[in-house]
Amino acid sequence: MTMDRRALLKLAGLAPLVAAVPRLASAEGQGQATDAKADYTVRIGTGLVELSPAHIISTTLYNDQFPGPLLRFKEGQQAVVDVHNDTDTPELVHWHGQLVPSDVDGASEEGTPFVPPHGMRRVVFVPRPAGFRFYHTHVFAGADLNRSTYTGQAGPVYIEPNNNAGAYDREVFLILKEFGPSWSRGGDMAMDILSGAPNPALQQMGKEADEKTKGTPKGFEVGYELFSINGRMRGHGEPIRVKYGERVLFHVLNASATEIRSLALPGHVFRVVALDGNPVPTPSNVPVLWLGTAERVAAIVEMKRPGVWTMGDLADDDRRHGMGIVVEYAGRKGAAQWAKPQPFRWDYARFSSIGATDAAPDETIEITIVKQNAAAHGFNVWTLNGEAFSADAMKPTYTLQRGRRYRLKFRNASDDIHPLHLHRHTFELTRVGGKATAGVMKDVVMLGGFQELELDFVADNPGLTLFHCHQQLHMDFGFMALFKYA
Numbered sequence: 001m002t003m004d005r006r007a008l009l010k011l012a013g014l015a016p017l018v019a020a021v022p023r024l025a026s027a028e029g030q031g032q033a034t035d036a037k038a039d040y041t042v043r044i045g046t047g048l049v050e051l052s053p054a055h056i057i058s059t060t061l062y063n064d065q066f067p068g069p070l071l072r073f074k075e076g077q078q079a080v081v082d083v084h085n086d087t088d089t090p091e092l093v094h095w096h097g098q099l100v101p102s103d104v105d106g107a108s109e110e111g112t113p114f115v116p117p118h119g120m121r122r123v124v125f126v127p128r129p130a131g132f133r134f135y136h137t138h139v140f141a142g143a144d145l146n147r148s149t150y151t152g153q154a155g156p157v158y159i160e161p162n163n164n165a166g167a168y169d170r171e172v173f174l175i176l177k178e179f180g181p182s183w184s185r186g187g188d189m190a191m192d193i194l195s196g197a198p199n200p201a202l203q204q205m206g207k208e209a210d211e212k213t214k215g216t217p218k219g220f221e222v223g224y225e226l227f228s229i230n231g232r233m234r235g236h237g238e239p240i241r242v243k244y245g246e247r248v249l250f251h252v253l254n255a256s257a258t259e260i261r262s263l264a265l266p267g268h269v270f271r272v273v274a275l276d277g278n279p280v281p282t283p284s285n286v287p288v289l290w291l292g293t294a295e296r297v298a299a300i301v302e303m304k305r306p307g308v309w310t311m312g313d314l315a316d317d318d319r320r321h322g323m324g325i326v327v328e329y330a331g332r333k334g335a336a337q338w339a340k341p342q343p344f345r346w347d348y349a350r351f352s353s354i355g356a357t358d359a360a361p362d363e364t365i366e367i368t369i370v371k372q373n374a375a376a377h378g379f380n381v382w383t384l385n386g387e388a389f390s391a392d393a394m395k396p397t398y399t400l401q402r403g404r405r406y407r408l409k410f411r412n413a414s415d416d417i418h419p420l421h422l423h424r425h426t427f428e429l430t431r432v433g434g435k436a437t438a439g440v441m442k443d444v445v446m447l448g449g450f451q452e453l454e455l456d457f458v459a460d461n462p463g464l465t466l467f468h469c470h471q472q473l474h475m476d477f478g479f480m481a482l483f484k485y486a
């Protein structure tokens, strides 16, 4: 942060306005009330990404690069970001995983003003909580694969904690991202990746929903041609150069619009220390990382197997088309080696507190998810308790009382995995894959096919709050709900 005292004083004068009456702090109110120098300027515009010399794509970017620049903030220290929109369409920048006011958060459903085409908007907020967050576009894409998270509008945010506990030698950020999307009539996802068993009642419900559209082709799904880590296809960026014995802390972000990703480094294990930027109660070793759309994992790898390795996705096709990065030990040369790890199911419960008792919720809200196959012009429609979210009505479904602890109980009557995301709040996983959990704090969590999941959050950040599946195709076609505070 570089800010002089005068600027700080001006910002200090603005802070209560933003914090206390977020709905009233309009774009104009915030934008013109301070002439302080921005900590960061983010420009949204069309540009080129060289995924490899043979694959140069044109898409919408932040500051003409993919990923967008790493924005470093200090926890609790007010920040100013100027967002310029050099495109012809309204945009929104969402501060994913941060506890910011509704008008800063970057969701039109919550009342955040758009950044107008060829215009700008200044946002002022107090970055928190500490850890690995990110920023990304939050507009509707629908059938347009040149919009929203199908583009290159994503970048990492790191909020430095006040106290830094670091048993590692250095940090490496890895942003996983596909490009070149296209439509297909969906096949079934082979998604045997999460622990826990399917629930027969939910399977039956899903079957009944499917029977209503018997004979219709399956709804559209998105596939990709090109895959990248940090904007480079496997073998085309700089390798990660390591030394024997070094402890490398990887901050991994799945910046996909729709995909669930895996990551393995042959001969090495990941010691998972944080999920979605939040330290886990029980750090644990795993051979593979699985990340739903928008999830983050922080994992330490001890470099004890000299060689040249491909760290990559388990899906052979995706890895061969770019989803990987080379890890090269000092003094080692040659082609990068890959070896498929043993089958491994991702289980959030292994990072949970042991023997911890759950705090009892004040209220439980049950939400059942059903897919209506190809119901909207060939697109699947998603309903929550029978209702698809309407962007026209923009009606809040649930009313929260400030200070109360809510439990959301999800029941998934579809075979898809859904990366569930709650805005502006951090939640605690309380049951997943049939196991009670405690202390795992997240902002996105994968709900398994035909499974149930429970998460708790405290209503401690007044203002409209969006909940949705982070799979762009799901959120655009009904899989959303709005919470308001009483």
Ligand SMILES: [Cu+2]
Pocket: 416, 417, 418, 419, 469, 470, 471, 474, 475, 479
């Ligand atoms: Cu979903």
